[in-house]
Amino acid sequence: MSPLLFWLFASLTVIFGAAVVINRNPVASALSLVVSFLGLAALFMSLDAYFVGIIQVLVYAGAVMVLFLFIVMLLNLQAEERRRINWVATAGGAGVAIILLVQIALTIGRFDAARKTFPPLSESTTDDVRNIGATLFRNYNLPFQIIGVLVLVATIGVVLLSKRESR
Amino acid sequence: MITLGHYLLVSGVLFSIGFAGVMLRRNLIIILMSLELMLNAANLSLVAFSRFRVDSNGLLNYNAQVFVFFIITVAAAEVAVGLAILVALFRARQTTDVKDISALKF
Numbered sequence: 001m002s003p004l005l006f007w008l009f010a011s012l013t014v015i016f017g018a019a020v021v022i023n024r025n026p027v028a029s030a031l032s033l034v035v036s037f038l039g040l041a042a043l044f045m046s047l048d049a050y051f052v053g054i055i056q057v058l059v060y061a062g063a064v065m066v067l068f069l070f071i072v073m074l075l076n077l078q079a080e081e082r083r084r085i086n087w088v089a090t091a092g093g094a095g096v097a098i099i100l101l102v103q104i105a106l107t108i109g110r111f112d113a114a115r116k117t118f119p120p121l122s123e124s125t126t127d128d129v130r131n132i133g134a135t136l137f138r139n140y141n142l143p144f145q146i147i148g149v150l151v152l153v154a155t156i157g158v159v160l161l162s163k164r165e166s167r
Numbered sequence: 168m169i170t171l172g173h174y175l176l177v178s179g180v181l182f183s184i185g186f187a188g189v190m191l192r193r194n195l196i197i198i199l200m201s202l203e204l205m206l207n208a209a210n211l212s213l214v215a216f217s218r219f220r221v222d223s224n225g226l227l228n229y230n231a232q233v234f235v236f237f238i239i240t241v242a243a244a245e246v247a248v249g250l251a252i253l254v255a256l257f258r259a260r261q262t263t264d265v266k267d268i269s270a271l272k273f
Contacts, residue, residue, distance in 0.1 A: 056207075056210075101179060114171050147237055150240075158251040
């Protein structure tokens with residue numbers, strides 16, 4: 001992948017990710033999150049992870065974002081009124097996040113492998129989805145079934161939670 | 168050239184943004200969105216490591232990508248349950264602000 005495209009999609013992801021936190025209107029935050037996830041999907045594809053990029057678009061930019069927008073619409077949320085910002089608390093929260101970022105950057109800086117470029121790939125005879133499916137069903141069959149149970153439990157839990165209790 | 172460190176740094180910046188969102192925002196929906204940002208930052212570094220370490224025959228090692236698949240599934244379930252709790256909370260209290268939900272505050 002050309003460096004230009006990397007910087008384009010990386011800056012798209014980071015700028016719109018910051019817009020999620022900065023926007024006061026929940027709808028604008030949700031739409032910024034969609035753009036951020038699309039940039040992230042492009043980054044996945046630049047790493048030859050085509051299947052993960054596709055499910056990133058389908059699951060996040062599709063399903064999860066529709067869920068968020070639907071809830072924002074259902075609850076009829078307005079933009080937060082501009083109340084007095086507690087500057088001490090804001091500076092404290094931002095300070096902790098910046099300390100975390102500096103720590104991550106220092107760790108990456110001391111990590112020797114981080115300075116190496118990605119090794120070339122030889123041409124695969126089978127496609128990406130087939131390889132992932134083979135790994136998933138051969139090596140990770142039990143976790144896959146457990147995750148099925150998790151999704152079932154989550155579905156039942158959501159139905160129970162959103163049911164109006166009758167008194 | 169783009170190295171592994173570039174992708175890890177983008178992942179770290181995205182994680183820090185999500186963390187700052189959880190620390191700074193008071194709207195529960197925005198906090199859930201910031202949690203999604205953090206999960207996706209972890210996914211990005213997993214995929215980068217997966218691409219960095221190829222097998223001896225020069226093919227991709229798919230273990231990390233399967234892990235990302237699991238994370239995406241769990242995150243989708245988590246969002247569904249979180250938003251259902253949010254709707255139940257809104258019905259009971261007519262608010263999504265964490266400042267108004269302080270019954271368990273010490």
